[in-house]
Each structure stands twice: as C-alpha cells, then as structure tokens.
Amino acid sequence: MGDRQIKGVVLTALKIIEIADGDVLHAMKKSDSEFKGFGDAYFSTVNHGCIKAWKRHREMTLNLIVPVGEIKFVIYDDRIDSSSEHHCQTINLSINNYYRLTVPPMVWLGFQGIGVHTNLLLNVANIEHDPDETERVELDKIRYDWTN
Amino acid sequence: MGDRQIKGVVLTALKIIEIADGDVLHAMKKSDSEFKGFGDAYFSTVNHGCIKAWKRHREMTLNLIVPVGEIKFVIYDDRIDSSSEHHCQTINLSINNYYRLTVPPMVWLGFQGIGVHTNLLLNVANIEHDPDETERVELDKIRYDWTN
Numbered sequence: 001m002g003d004r005q006i007k008g009v010v011l012t013a014l015k016i017i018e019i020a021d022g023d024v025l026h027a028m029k030k031s032d033s034e035f036k037g038f039g040d041a042y043f044s045t046v047n048h049g050c051i052k053a054w055k056r057h058r059e060m061t062l063n064l065i066v067p068v069g070e071i072k073f074v075i076y077d078d079r080i081d082s083s084s085e086h087h088c089q090t091i092n093l094s095i096n097n098y099y100r101l102t103v104p105p106m107v108w109l110g111f112q113g114i115g116v117h118t119n120l121l122l123n124v125a126n127i128e129h130d131p132d133e134t135e136r137v138e139l140d141k142i143r144y145d146w147t148n
Numbered sequence: 149m150g151d152r153q154i155k156g157v158v159l160t161a162l163k164i165i166e167i168a169d170g171d172v173l174h175a176m177k178k179s180d181s182e183f184k185g186f187g188d189a190y191f192s193t194v195n196h197g198c199i200k201a202w203k204r205h206r207e208m209t210l211n212l213i214v215p216v217g218e219i220k221f222v223i224y225d226d227r228i229d230s231s232s233e234h235h236c237q238t239i240n241l242s243i244n245n246y247y248r249l250t251v252p253p254m255v256w257l258g259f260q261g262i263g264v265h266t267n268l269l270l271n272v273a274n275i276e277h278d279p280d281e282t283e284r285v286e287l288d289k290i291r292y293d294w295t296n
Contacts, residue, residue, distance in 0.1 A: 020198075021194060021195055021198035021199070021200055021261075022192060022193035022194035022195050022198060022200065022261065022267070023192075023193050024190060024191070024192050024193075025190060025191040025192075025193070026190050027189040027190050027191060027270070028188070028189045029187070029188050029189075029276050029277075030186055030187050030188065030276060031276060038178055038186035039177070039178050040176070040177050040178065041175040041176045041177075041189060041270070041272055042172060042173060042174050042175050043172070043173040043175060043215045043270075044170060044171075044172050044173075045170035045171050045172075045173070046169060046170035047169055047170045050168075050169035050170060051169070052169055052170065067191045067268060068216050068266055068268060113169075113170065117265075118216055118266075119170070120215060120216060120268075122175070122189070122191075122270060124189055128177050128178060128179060129177075
C-alpha cells in the first residue's frame with residue numbers, strides 16, 4: 001500500500017498572524033474554494049499514542065485543522081475506480097505544519113495523537129453529525145503500520 | 149460599573165462526549181438557534197496574563213468557544229438606550245466551564261489569558277474578517293479592573 005496523494009484530498013496552507021500577546025490562526029472562510037457549506041464545527045482530542053481509526057463518511061466533507069499539539073492523519077482509499085485506489089496518504093499536522101486537511105466523503109480516515117500533551121483538531125464540516133452517514137471498521141481491518 | 153447580563157449576549161452549555169482515547173467537544177451546529185450564518189472560523193490565542201482589549205464589531209456576531217486553557221472575557225455595553233447600558237458582563241470559559249459565548253455586534257469585548265499554558269479560543273463568526281467593521285480603543289479607555 002503506497003503513500004501518495006488521495007483523489008479529493010486537499011492540503012491548504014493556513015495563515016498564522018503573529019501577535020505579541022497571542023497569535024491569530026486562520027481555519028476556514030466562506031470564500032475558501034474548499035468550503036462546501038457549513039453544517040457543524042466540533043473538536044476532537046486524541047491522547048498521546050492513541051489511535052482513532054477507522055471511520056468514513058458517506059456525505060460529510062471534513063476540514064481538519066490542528067491548532068494545539070500534533071496529530072498524524074492517515075487516509076485510505078478503497079473507492080472502486082478511484083485513481084488512488086488502494087493507496088493511503090499520511091500527514092502530520094500541528095502549528096509547525098499548519099495546513100487545513102480537506103477529506104472528501106467515502107475515504108477511510110484514522111488519526112493518532114503524536115504530541116505528549118493536548119492534541120486537538122477542529123473539524124469544520126459541511127453537514128451536521130449524523131450517525132447514519134458514518135461507517136466504522138476496527139483498526140486491524142485496514143493494514144497500516146502506525147508505528148511508522 | 150456593575151456586572152450583569154448584557155443584552156444580546158448568550159451563554160450556551162456545550163456537550164463534551166467523553167471517550168477513552170480523547171474527547172469530542174461540540175462547538176456550533178447549523179441548527180443551533182444562535183447560528184446566524186457562517187462567514188469565518190479562526191483561532192485566537194492569548195498568553196498567560198496578557199489582555200487583548202478593547203474591540204467591537206459593527207456587523208459581526210461572535211461565537212466564542214475555549215477548548216484549551218482558560219480565558220476571561222469582559223463585555224462592556226455602551227449602546228445608547230440598551231437595557232444594559234454602562235454595564236459589563238464577565239465570564240471565564242474553559243473545558244471546566246464549557247459554554248459558547250455569543251457576542252452581538254456593537255458591544256466592546258476584551259479578554260485575558262488565565263491559564264499558564266496555551267489559552268485558545270475559536271470564533272465561529274457570521275461574516276468574514278473585515279477591518280472596516282472593527283473598532284478598537286486602548287485598554288485604559290474603558291475602566292475595568294482586570295486584576296479582579
């Protein structure tokens with residue numbers, strides 16, 4: 001399973017405005033080309049070494065931003081006839097690699113807490129949380145070496 | 149200057165879903181009654197002891213959530229004929245007092261970093277950042293005892 005760019009996944013460099021009393025960090029604007037409407041904004045934390053995997057959304061497009069700590073994301077594509085079928089893409093996000101990760105529907109996503117303290121992601125999603133559009137499989141159902 | 153509820157300010161208790169590998173924290177949904185449309189989502193940090201004050205928006209409604217650290221917010225109302233004119237409202241937000249603070253246009257806002265490590269707020273705003281709808285005055289222009 002090779003590591004390459006997954007079709008529909010977009011990484012967008014985000015601005016950090018440095019201010020002496022505390023910085024301002026961009027996340028998402030209505031005018032951003034990746035913006036597909038607003039449904040829900042929520043945080044997820046992942047403790048050091050812990051893995052949350054695997055989950056996919058049938059309808060939701062995720063926009064993931066990591067303002068605190070460091071999180072490793074792994075996206076696995078098993079969409080039939082996708083140009084990146086059977087490939088995965090990995091990316092570590094943090095304040096030092098400050099990108100927005102846009103994840104399209106129908107790919108599998110897992111993530112792992114890398115930082116020793118708080119690891120926090122914000123998801124700006126185009127639809128509200130709905131368990132009916134979410135699928136989960138156990139960690140070992142998709143072969144990936146998380147110790148990498 | 150008395151501390152009381154400012155007209156148009158809304159505090160909404162938010163859900164924290166406790167999960168062994170890391171929690172999920174609600175921020176804002178499209179169906180929330182305080183949701184006035186999506187324009188911009190950005191983070192602001194404020195270092196321990198630092199104060200960012202005073203600023204007001206002529207059009208933006210702010211929805212402030214503090215998922216990391218602790219931030220003290222002070223809202224001052226000088227709107228003529230407001231039922232809370234010349235009053236202020238203070239609230240400390242953190243994971244231990246996890247509310248969304250909705251701030252209407254035309255009131256003055258200041259905030260201070262209380263936690264010793266990272267203090268992070270998310271603003272889910274109804275319009276995009278626009279310096280033309282923002283006013284600032286120096287800290288000492290509105291009398292408030294920040295050492296409280």
